[in-house]
Amino acid sequence: MSAQTMPTQQAVSDKVIEVEILRYRPEQDEKPFPQLFEVPYSPDMSILEALQYIKDHLDSTVSFRWSCRMAICGSCGLMVNNVPKLGCKAFLRDYYPQKIKLEALANFPIERDLVVDMGDFIKKLEEIKPYIIPATDDKCLSEGTYKQTPEQMEKYKQYSMCINCGLCYAACPQYGLDSKFTGPAALALLARYNRDSRDAGSAERMKIVNQEEGVWSCTFVGYCSVVCPKGVDPAAAIQLLKVESSKDYLIGMFKPD
């Protein structure tokens, strides 16, 4: 095993790439500061692997989150040259020979180094009632499952692909300007349930949508959909919810509740 990996490591070690990390150690730093590292370059190396190299060989105190290494757990989000990316899905070859600047995900408080405090994001995901709310005259369990056609599933499928990585929040200036905004992923998740044929909770969730901090804080910058690693297109979800909210507004004018 080691005999196999050794030669390749040596072959690439003459090329190096500079990786600058914005460090922040809460117990000793007042504010974040950049620290430069030199990492042996190889074209198939991901940014997450570069971070692991740094932690293993250069500075063991660097903190960052990761788990799956395959763009599905959503924990390795960070700013790469000011663009929100998944560390495991961004590769050195796309930056080499330029320097790579890494920073914790924008718009979130930095907990330590590249780790952010996602508490607010998680709270927003919970707030939109992310579960199927069945109709009250619900059928009994003994009557069997709810059936759904492929067409009905297609209506929400895309919005259910979210991995909660938070890249869209880091890309959203409206969330950065005012964190009361429910934000892209939470609204996309809301749309995912409202558009599900088995769900009857739309009226409850529309109250969240209709608020200023619901869809109406969005100015359609559209960057959330560009950075999303899963093609969720939260900007589209929000846009469609704006249409729904406007219909809801008109209905509310004629029959106030």
Add this chain to the structure above:
Amino acid sequence: MSKRKPYQREMNNDWWLKNAFYSKYMIREGSSILITVYSLILAWGVFRLSQGEEAFNAWLSALQHPISIIFHLLVLLIALYHTITWFSLAPKAVDLYIKGKPLDAKFIVAGHYISFIIVTIFCLVLIML
């Protein structure tokens, strides 16, 4: 005792200069300034029209001033930019499914451009009649 001390980064007022995507967004939003002025020029034209032929002709000849020409050239460019951005985002507001599949964004955008060309030619012909 907790050592937690989350660091909140400031968002400066020039955030939209730091990223090309945000800058383009701001140009899109900023297009509204020139288009507002253009609408005011038209509103003024309606006012001059209501004052009679002489006043209206004065408005028309004011439009021939080189500054006016340059201004309208700028408005045309920025209005076209608005058109392009508007059309490129249009698919996100469309919720159409054909045979259970979402309608391809390319068709929606192309449809907008085709209508735009037809409308423009139609208006040019109309004014010549």
Add this chain to the structure above:
Amino acid sequence: MNAQQTTTNQLPEKKYIRSHEPIFWGLFGAGGMLTAFLTPVMVLVTGLLIPLGLIDAEHLSYEKLHQFVSSWYGAPIVLVLVALPLWHTLHRIFHSLHDLGIKRGRDWQQVICYGFAFAVSVFVFTLLLQMLSL
């Protein structure tokens, strides 16, 4: 049962406040659509082709235009062409002020922005009403 009740009571009932944004967003959308499709050709005609003489000014003569504007169908068309884009642009300007971090007096910013669009709309509307000949 009792214990369950206390837990549900502990969750504070969240108050949701409906935004009136749909009205302004509707006008914004309509104005934006009109601006996207028609403003380029309008600018081209009124600001460039006619002043530069590339289209004969006869086509936008006082007589022709006055007749159109004072007709029952011409008046609303002109009102929409002149005033609706303002509801689009001032909506954007209002939100851009927030983007630029101008946080003070959001209420007044709102009154001024939409009030401006409203004032110009009324101005044009009154002029058209005066010229209208049925």
